[in-house]
Amino acid sequence: MRRARLLAVAAMVLCGALGVISSTQTWLTVVLQDGARHALEVPGASALPVLAPLSLAVLALGAALSIVGLVLRYVFGALAVLIGGILAWLTARIVFEHPVSAVASVVTESTGIAGESSVAKLVASIDATAWPAVTLVVWIALIAAGGFVLATAHGWSRTGRRYRTDDDSQPSPAAASRSRAEDGPRPHDAAGSRAIDDWDDLSRGGDPTA
Numbered sequence: 645m646r647r648a649r650l651l652a653v654a655a656m657v658l659c660g661a662l663g664v665i666s667s668t669q670t671w672l673t674v675v676l677q678d679g680a681r682h683a684l685e686v687p688g689a690s691a692l693p694v695l696a697p698l699s700l701a702v703l704a705l706g707a708a709l710s711i712v713g714l715v716l717r718y719v720f721g722a723l724a725v726l727i728g729g730i731l732a733w734l735t736a737r738i739v740f741e742h743p744v745s746a747v748a749s750v751v752t753e754s755t756g757i758a759g760e761s762s763v764a765k766l767v768a769s770i771d772a773t774a775w776p777a778v779t780l781v782v783w784i785a786l787i788a789a790g791g792f793v794l795a796t797a798h799g800w801s802r803t804g805r806r807y808r809t810d811d812d813s814q815p816s817p818a819a820a821s822r823s824r825a826e827d828g829p830r831p832h833d834a835a836g837s838r839a840i841d842d843w844d845d846l847s848r849g850g851d852p853t854a
Contacts, residue, residue, distance in 0.1 A: 656706030663699025724790030
């Protein structure tokens with residue numbers, strides 16, 4: 645299941661990166677009802693203020709997903725589905741409705757007029773570029789990636805390896821003693837015992853060589 649991990653991580657990182665890029669691109673073009681009828685460009689970060697921070701959060705989730713354990717895999721998968729659902733809903737609203745609230749901050753900055761109702765009176769038209777629709781597809785992909793994580797996380801292989809040091813490979817003193825006892829007397833131990841017996845025979849007047 646290593647491929648499943650790589651696929652999930654790559655998908656989440658890609659979705660987060662595309663979200664960050666999208667936040668800097670023009671989402672809407674608003675034309676004001678003034679004499680010049682000049683157009684204002686509205687970037688994604690202004691049309692959807694949560695776009696950039698949540699996209700960065702998705703990037704962080706994707707990067708961390710490659711090293712976390714089983715429990716956090718499920719947590720991250722659920723968060724991906726939740727964030728993707730929120731962003732998809734907000735983005736779809738911009739794609740299909742072109743709300744005045746999405747351009748209000750840019751219009752206020754340009755004209756000094758605040759308040760959604762006041763801004764609405766100034767707006768002649770609002771047109772969307774391709775970026776909101778592309779970003780909506782990205783969030784749908786993020787939801788799918790989160791669901792994929794939840795479905796496959798239990799089968800992912802563990803990360804990292806376990807290593808044994810040289811000290812770990814050496815037996816403890818107690819274990820070494822037990823091993824020697826189980827192996828029985830060693831040759832040099834037997835030679836020492838025979839030398840002691842020969843000395844006792846000699847002290848009693850016997851000939852140990854006989």
